[in-house]
Amino acid sequence: MKLTKLFFTILTVAIATTFVGCSNDDDNTMAQIRVNGVVFDNGDDFNGDVDGDFTGNGGSATRTFVWFNNLTTADYNADITATVQGTFNMVVLDADGNTVLNRSLDGAVEPDSFSGVTDAGTSGVWSVTITVNSFTGDGSFSLSEGN
Template identity: 55%
Template structure:
């Protein structure tokens, strides 16, 4: 038996095993979560969120030419984890900070934000250990 061929075969086998180990070790099966954003024709925003125990956060810059905003959010009644909705006006003052907790009532929030300064508002949505789905919407107030 020739030694060079044996060494080459050994090196090749070791490389295949190493590459196979790297590609099979993945954390793709862990908890996930996602938040979508849809913009309406009148500048309204809304979207959906879903998760299987994961965490996600999304910050949206939104132009509101009025001093308040109408908001709504709901989660499935069997959801677990939390959904948090924080809205700040153009000067950074928080005009809304509401949380929905999965597995408890209420599973819906809605209303009008506190009065703020019109302009470029910041909307931050955070879902934590969230398992379920839900939706949210935001439009300029009256």
């Protein structure tokens, strides 16, 4: 059963629609999410520490990637360094597809950062989804294997 859930999680991540930025002819809004220095790469998967950053001028973007975590928790951190509007959201699913983290930051209110340790989950291939919505500003996030 675990293998079936793992396959489903990987398949779901593989077919998830990933938006790196958006714009239209009427304006120049955009948002971009980079993970370990990469803007977009089909089949993104990472081992070890994950460092990312994001920027936008009113645009929205979503980035989903898989991350191999040998442990049952992860340390996380996110910080909006300059923003006036929009939201940042980080969702982390364990190898069984269970949510171990779902945290957000709103550019219009404090706090402008969060950090901690995820709920305990199943080690293996985890899924991470980063979303910025109507985001103006920049920021960063990180993940590493927990204790």
